[in-house]
Amino acid sequence: MRLGCVDGEAVLIEDGRYAGLAEPSAQRFATPGQVYGDWSGFLSWASEDHDLKWRDLDAALLQAPVPSPGQVFGVGLNYHDHLEENGQAGTRPLPLTFTKFPSCVTGPYDAVEIPVDGVDYEVEVVLVIGAYADRVPAERAWEHIAGLTVGQDLSARGVQQGGQLSLAKSYRGFAPIGPWVTTPDELPNRDALDLRCWVNGELLQDGTTAKMVHDIPELIAFLSTITPLRPGDIVFTGTPAGVGFFREPQLFLAPGDVVRSEVTGLGVMENRCVAPAAAGSYDEAFRALAPRPRAKH
Known part of the structure; x- marks a missing residue:
């Protein structure tokens, strides 16, 4: 369905x-x-x-299939190849978890404002919670998931490096999701979904959830240990290798770019990047937080 x-x-x-x-x-x-x-x-x-x-x-x-989630969680460094490009190959830390503000959720074909330099793309599988989950063991996690959808965890890397992780990931439109929610029974192999991201027609990310560090049931078990997950909450589960920050030279989004995101069995999104529609009082302060080159390992 x-x-x-x-x-x-x-x-x-x-x-x-x-x-x-x-x-x-x-x-x-x-x-x-x-x-x-x-x-x-x-x-x-x-x-x-x-x-x-x-x-x-x-x-x-089509609009965002979950337009007003109560809570929006994200997980970082959750693919082995992404750990490798980050210089942390072979490690298996606890899930690196953050939140995105629900107000940044937007639709699968909506335009996305690029307010600062250093905005990065991150294609992800997004979970939609269907049943209240509190201290749920991994073996029962799928019972609490209504379905899955495609997402982009857009990130302003300079703002992130400036110590504002949640703000860096919560600008207007920084959480496109869609085009719809697919129930798990529609997926022949829900634990091995292929995901890809193109920018201006160039394939930049190509991965599979089979190479997650912490799989979907583990993430539900981990998060619900700390806080209950409620119906309608969404969870961004991490991105594979190929993000702009770790490329040489680095590659970031700019107005006019088109980001295409696909997960096999879940559908395709396409978001055009645009200039901000209006100015904010702290624009210059945030623009001053330009992304620094990544550390060499």
């Missing part, structure tokens, strides 16, 4: 068509928040036959 969002309404997506859930038989699941807030009830409803109105899908209509 694939679930998306059009004009704020939760929609089912199937074979190039979509059906809205704001119809009489489904009104209690009219929005994504209502769907994930009662995931077991939604699955029960979806198992029955319903006379829904299906329309041809124009992908440009």
Whole structure:
């Protein structure tokens, strides 16, 4: 099953068509928040036959499939090849966890502002929580996951190096997700998903979740040890090698660039980079935090 969002309404997506859930038989699941807030009830409803109105899908209509998550977690250095390019090959630390502010979530085809130099791309698999998870063991983690989607954990590297990790990852639009949420039963091998990122047509990242340091069940077990995960929360699970910061020369995004992100079985996003729409009082202070060259190992 694939679930998306059009004009704020939760929609089912199937074979190039979509059906809205704001119809009489489904009104209690009219929005994504209502769907994930009662995931077991939604699955029960979806198992029955319903006379829904299906329309041809124009992908440009799709918004972030989870537009207002309660919590947004991210995990860094979670692929072996990314550890290697960071000079930490062979290590297996605890998951390096951070948060992104929910207000930075945007849609799969929305434009993304590039407010400073040093903005990096990071294609990721994103988890959507469907059942309250508190101190969940890894072997039961999938029971708490409603589905998966594609994401970009965009990062302002200079701001990050300046000690503002959460802010560096939470500028407007720095968390594109989509194009829809796919339930795990749709995936032949949910533990080995291929993910790729192109910038202006050039393939820069090409990895697989089979090479994660901490796999998806481990991440749920780890996070839920510290804090409960609630329905509708999302988790960015890490990015493979190839990010701009570790390239020589370094490669960062600029207005006019187009970022294409794909995860096999989950779909494709495409986001155009644009100049900021307005000025902020601290723009110059943040622009002064230019990315420093990475340390040599």
